[in-house]
Amino acid sequence: MALLQIAEPGQSTAPHQHRLAVGIDLGTTNSLVATVRSGQASTLADDQDRSILPSVVRYTADKEVVVGHQAQDQAITDPHNTIVSVKRLMGRAVQDLKTLSQHLPYQFVADDSSVPRIKTVAGDFSAVEVSAEILKTLKVRAEKSLGGDLVGAVITVPAYFDDAQRQATKDAARLAGLNVLRLLNEPTAAAVAYGLDSGEEGVVAIYDLGGGTFDVSILRLNKGVFEVLSTGGDSALGGDDFDLAIAEWIMTEAGITELTSSLNRQIISAACSAKESLTELDTVTISLDLDSGKRQLELTKLKFNKLVDSLITKTLTSCRRALRDAGIEKQDIKNIVMVGGSTRVPAVRERVAEFFNTEPLVNIDPDKVVAIGASLQADILAGNNQDGDLLLLDVIPLSLGIETMGGLSEKIIHRNTPIPVTRAQDFTTYKDGQTALAVHVVQGERELVSDCRSLARFELRGIPPMVAGAARIRVTYQVDADGLLSVSSREETSGVEASVVVKPSYGLSDNEIEGMLRDSMDHAEYDMEARKLREEQVEADRVIEAIDAALIADGERLLSAEERQQIDKSRSRLTEVRKAGKAEDIKQAVNELEKTCESYIARRMNQSIHDAMAGHKIDEYISDK
Amino acid sequence: MAITITAPAAERVLNFLNNRGSGVGIRLGVKTTGCSGMAYVIEFVDEISENDEIFEGNGVKVIVDKKSLVYLNGTELDYTKEGLNEGFAFNNPNEGDRCGCGESFTV
Numbered sequence: 001m002a003l004l005q006i007a008e009p010g011q012s013t014a015p016h017q018h019r020l021a022v023g024i025d026l027g028t029t030n031s032l033v034a035t036v037r038s039g040q041a042s043t044l045a046d047d048q049d050r051s052i053l054p055s056v057v058r059y060t061a062d063k064e065v066v067v068g069h070q071a072q073d074q075a076i077t078d079p080h081n082t083i084v085s086v087k088r089l090m091g092r093a094v095q096d097l098k099t100l101s102q103h104l105p106y107q108f109v110a111d112d113s114s115v116p117r118i119k120t121v122a123g124d125f126s127a128v129e130v131s132a133e134i135l136k137t138l139k140v141r142a143e144k145s146l147g148g149d150l151v152g153a154v155i156t157v158p159a160y161f162d163d164a165q166r167q168a169t170k171d172a173a174r175l176a177g178l179n180v181l182r183l184l185n186e187p188t189a190a191a192v193a194y195g196l197d198s199g200e201e202g203v204v205a206i207y208d209l210g211g212g213t214f215d216v217s218i219l220r221l222n223k224g225v226f227e228v229l230s231t232g233g234d235s236a237l238g239g240d241d242f243d244l245a246i247a248e249w250i251m252t253e254a255g256i257t258e259l260t261s262s263l264n265r266q267i268i269s270a271a272c273s274a275k276e277s278l279t280e281l282d283t284v285t286i287s288l289d290l291d292s293g294k295r296q297l298e299l300t301k302l303k304f305n306k307l308v309d310s311l312i313t314k315t316l317t318s319c320r321r322a323l324r325d326a327g328i329e330k331q332d333i334k335n336i337v338m339v340g341g342s343t344r345v346p347a348v349r350e351r352v353a354e355f356f357n358t359e360p361l362v363n364i365d366p367d368k369v370v371a372i373g374a375s376l377q378a379d380i381l382a383g384n385n386q387d388g389d390l391l392l393l394d395v396i397p398l399s400l401g402i403e404t405m406g407g408l409s410e411k412i413i414h415r416n417t418p419i420p421v422t423r424a425q426d427f428t429t430y431k432d433g434q435t436a437l438a439v440h441v442v443q444g445e446r447e448l449v450s451d452c453r454s455l456a457r458f459e460l461r462g463i464p465p466m467v468a469g470a471a472r473i474r475v476t477y478q479v480d481a482d483g484l485l486s487v488s489s490r491e492e493t494s495g496v497e498a499s500v501v502v503k504p505s506y507g508l509s510d511n512e513i514e515g516m517l518r519d520s521m522d523h524a525e526y527d528m529e530a531r532k533l534r535e536e537q538v539e540a541d542r543v544i545e546a547i548d549a550a551l552i553a554d555g556e557r558l559l560s561a562e563e564r565q566q567i568d569k570s571r572s573r574l575t576e577v578r579k580a581g582k583a584e585d586i587k588q589a590v591n592e593l594e595k596t597c598e599s600y601i602a603r604r605m606n607q608s609i610h611d612a613m614a615g616h617k618i619d620e621y622i623s624d625k
Numbered sequence: 626m627a628i629t630i631t632a633p634a635a636e637r638v639l640n641f642l643n644n645r646g647s648g649v650g651i652r653l654g655v656k657t658t659g660c661s662g663m664a665y666v667i668e669f670v671d672e673i674s675e676n677d678e679i680f681e682g683n684g685v686k687v688i689v690d691k692k693s694l695v696y697l698n699g700t701e702l703d704y705t706k707e708g709l710n711e712g713f714a715f716n717n718p719n720e721g722d723r724c725g726c727g728e729s730f731t732v
Contacts, residue, residue, distance in 0.1 A: 004713045006641055006651055007668045327674030411657050445692075447657065521676045524692040531657075535731060 019151040021181065021382035022142045023189070023374025026134065026155055026169065028087040029211035029238075031055045032368060033138040034375035035146060041193070041372045041379075043365075044145045052367060053141075057133045058082040059122035067137040076261070080107060081120040085212070086134075088235075089116065089127035090172075091165030128172045135176035152179035154378040156370050159185040159217050159228045160397070163443075163455065163502045166483050181381040183483065187217035188226045189373030190337045194361050196221065203229070203332050205322075207352055207360065208339035209315060212238040216319050218326040218333075227416060228397065229326035232318045237311065239275075239342035245307045246271035246299070253297050254288060263290075278304050279344050305347040312351045319355060336360040341367045396421075400477055400485060403440035403449045405430055405541075406534035412477045415445065419483055424476040431545065433465040437473055441487050441502065445520030447527035448534070455502050460489045462496040529583070536586040540578045543590055547571060547597060550604060558603050570596040626698045628653065628680045628687050634704040634713060635683030645669060650679070650686030653702060653715070654693040663696060663731060665715050 022044075025032045030052045034043040043051040050069070058071035059081045066074070075082045083106065094108070094116045107119040117124040135155075142150060155178075157169050166183055173180045184192075187206035191197060196204055201221050208215040215233040219226045247267045250256070256263070270286050277284040278301050288295040323330060336356050342348060343366045352360050364372060396419055401411040404427075413423050429437065437460045444452030463471055472492040479485050488499035520527070547567070555564060574589040630638070642648050654666035670688045673679065678694055680687045689697055701716040721731045 004665060004667050004715075006638070006713070007666075009652075009668050009671055324675060327672055409657070414656065521691045524695045527692075528695045 019382040020142075020146045020148050021151050021375075021378035022138075022146075022153045023184075023371050023376070023378045024135065024138055024153050024155045024178075025186070025189070025368075025371035025374060026087065026131065026157075026172075027055055027210065027370075028085050028213055029055060030367070031134050031138060032371035033142050034368065034371035035142065036375050036379040037146075041375045043368045043371055044142055046141055053134065053137060055087065055134055056082060056084050057086065057130050059120040059125070061121045063122045065122075065133050067133050076265070081122070083118060083120075083125075083130050086127050086130040089118075090131060091162065091168035092116065092127070128168050128175060131169070131172035132175035135173055135178055139176055139178055150178065151382045152181040152378065154181050154184050154189075154374040154381065156184050156186045156189045156374050158215065159187055159231045161483075162397075163483065163485055167502065170484070181378055184374055184377055185217075185226070185228065186215070186339075186370050187219055187228070187231075187337075189370045189377070190339045191219060191221075191226060191335075191373070192376055193364055193369045193373035194335070194337055196335060196337070197226065200334070202334040203326075203328055204335045204337060205319070205333045205356065206337045206339060207315070207319070207343065208233075209342040209348065210238050210340040211342070212236070212240050214238060214315050214318065216315070216322045218322050218328055229328065230322045232322035232325065234314065234318060237314060239340070241311055242275055242308050242342060242345065243268055243271045245311065246274055246304065249299070249303075249307055250286060250288070250297060254290065254295050256290070274299055275304070275345070279346060301346070308345070308347060312348055315348075316351065316355050319352075330356055333358065337369070338362050338366050339369050396479055396483065398443045398453075399445055400455075400479070401442050401444075401452065402427075402475060402477075403438075403442060406538040407449045408531055408534050409442050409444070409447060409449050409452050412475070413479065417479075419479045422476060422478045424474050427473045427475055428469050429463065429466065429471040429473075430468055430542070432468050432549065434468065434471070435463045435465055436461045437463065437489065437491075439475060439487065439489050439498070439500075441477075441485070441500070446523065447531045451519070451523070451527075455485065456487065456500045458487075458489075458498055458500045460491065460496065460498040462494070463491045464494050466493075533581060533583045533586075536583045536590070537578055537581075540574055540586050540590055543593060544571060544574060547593070550600075554604065554607065558607065559600060563600065566596055567593075567600065626678070626694055628682075628689055628694075628697060628700050628702070630680075630682040630685055630687055630702045631704065632683050634702045635685045637704045637713075638685045642669070647671060649673065650688050652677075652688045652690075653697060653700070654690060655696045666693075667702075667713055 020035070022033050022035045032043050032051055032053065034041055045051045046053070046068075053068045054072040056068065056071040056075060058066040058074050058078065060066065071082055072084075075084055109117040109119050109124045115126050115128075117126050118130070139150065153173065155169060155173055157166055161169070169183060170180050186208065190206050190208070191204055199221070203218060203220045206215075206217045206219065208217070213233065213235050214237045215231065217231045218229040220229050250267050250271060251259075256267075266288065270288060274284045274286050278299070282301045284299050286297040286299060288297070333356055336352060336358055338349065338352070338360045343362070349360060349362060396413060396415060396417055399411045399415045400413045401409040402425075404410045410425075412425055413421060427437070439458050439460060440449065440454065441456040442449050442452040443455050446452050460473065463473070473489055474492060475487065475489045477485065477487055485502040486499060487502070488497060490497045551567070559567070570589070570593040574586070574593050577585040577589045638651050642650070648669040648671055650670045652666070652668045652670045654668075655663045656666055657663055670686075673688055674690070676690050676692070677688050678691060680689070687702065696719055697715075697717060699718045703714045703716055704712070705714050
């Protein structure tokens with residue numbers, strides 16, 4: 001047997017002219033664009049000196065597209081034609097919307113295409129098209145600010161985005177006329193902004209509290225590779241909830257019981273500005289213009305901290321879970337990067353520092369840090385940074401495999417493999433004269449294909465007819481730097497080829513990825529039994545197939561009626577136990593059938609040797625003297 | 626469920642860990658790959674995760690994740706020499722058939 005050696009963890013065998021490039025943070029609530037100029041990374045502002053572009057797109061009846069602040073102002077009055085949070089729909093299929101759409105005010109078009117389209121007065125649009133409008137606006141802003149055409153862009157995506165969501169993001173960029181240098185994970189971009197990629201190796205936590213979402217990511221830097229150890233968070237917790245907490249307090253204090261929509265807007269906006277003022281001040285005065293007259297309220301920092309305390313606790317619970325999932329202790333975290341406007345709230349910083357027992361990194365504007373990290377990476381990729389030959393790598397979150405006989409998943413690229421990566425494996429045909437091979441690409445850790453996620457299917461046709469096992473079919477899995485998968489297959493003797501690039505199917509959230517990983521642990525025993533059974537079943541099918549073929553060819557000639565009867569008996573017994581589904585029984589029945597056929601097989605061998613030698617002289621088989 | 630390690634294997638592991646300067650033990654595992662379905666994995670361990678089971682034998686921590694454990698239960702890790710080749714061998718009672726190269730197996 002092969003003797004093994006111990007491997008390192010996870011390493012088991014397996015120009016002169018300045019080129020303009022930008023980093024884009026395509027966010028759920030807000031988007032930004034940044035670039036490196038004179039060695040300094042900064043975000044690019046619009047003509048009103050605003051860096052942030054709200055990720056809101058409005059379609060008007062006269063086919064005009066409005067993006068950003070102006071569109072956001074119309075979100076309440078024209079909700080059906082004003083698309084917000086389109087990022088949540090990226091790479092999602094129609095069936096995924098059933099869970100999402102309760103929260104979305106849009107009307108979706110029932111369509112035979114798998115991509116949902118939003119109905120507006122200007123026509124129907126997909127999430128990719130809406131995102132492309134946001135990217136187009138940022139592209140125009142960048143080209144105006146930099147005075148030239150862009151070579152390309154680095155666009156950030158959440159660490160938990162799957163292949164379909166990443167492909168949708170790339171499609172949106174292409175539609176916007178942007179060349180994507182690569183997609184970068186948001187937490188990785190934040191870490192890059194602080195230069196952690198060139199620092200010491202170790203584990204970092206990225207705490208991202210945005211307007212409407214909270215994400216925490218645990219990354220490990222190892223040999224220049226940022227590996228995502230775990231992700232967690234809450235897709236419905238953010239700065240808006242802080243505003244709501246203050247708004248509720250205002251209503252109680254001012255004795256407001258009934259809300260009109262204009263009053264609601266007034267209170268929320270007062271709450272929001274109070275929150276922002278309390279970053280600097282200890283007390284803030286809130287002025288309200290009520291039907292009953294003007295009213296003034298005083299909110300202290302202490303009171304505010306109490307109001308949002310439970311919300312911050314919720315984020316820390318997510319942090320604890322992410323640490324547990326990563327198998328990391330709090331004290332092992334070397335740096336904490338703060339991302340998202342809500343991390344400006346002093347109470348958030350204090351509680352995070354207290355939780356990790358380390359001061360978080362806050363020097364870079366938390367709204368801009370992701371875009372800045374992306375721009376640093378874009379600068380390197382565009383070839384402007386001479387020392388920046390280091391290419392940041394990410395890892396694939398779930399194993400990529402192929403379906404083999406019996407519905408089993410054979411993993412070709414294992415999870416946590418750094419990308420880009422190419423792996424090939426050889427397969428062969430199962431039946432005599434088989435001329436096609438179905439390739440089913442699956443994602444997940446489970447043993448049975450039915451428990452994994454289906455990514456793509458295609459067929460390799462035109463294999464020349466050969467006996468089973470003679471064809472050499474090489475299947476190659478390639479994951480590029482953006483985490484996009486292309487699969488190709490090639491029959492080596494004839495050169496026939498077929499391939500597929502994984503295109504949108506449906507999305508997976510970080511929770512679902514976690515769930516899939518946990519399932520593979522929880523169901524380990526079941527999976528082992530299932531694999532064993534399937535393998536025996538495949539073996540049974542193969543034996544039956546071979547015997548049937550032999551019987552047709554020369555069963556009549558070589559077997560007596562009694563022998564034939566015995567073989568038929570063993571064969572039907574095997575068919576029965578194969579259906580009953582007990583691995584041990586099947587194995588036994590296979591052995592039994594093989595034993596029954598032993599003398600028949602020996603006779604066939606002799607017969608074929610005889611046939612081959614008939615009419616030849618012994619001399620012909622002896623080599624020349 | 627248990628995994629054991631022979632004295633010669635443990636001696637080697639301690640030696641390797643000492644030379645490496647870090648690591649808490651070794652990880653045994655299986656990967657679903659190779660010509661006969663499964664392949665053995667043996668790696669140094671720096672971090673133990675919550676899905677790991679730890680076995681101690683002859684002064685060495687042997688770490689196995691729960692998924693691999695069902696394939697490895699009852700395995701004894703040995704260190705042997707075959708001619709000029711020497712290395713670790715898995716004596717695994719769950720093993721059904723092996724492929725010709727001995728790098729992979731089925732249960």
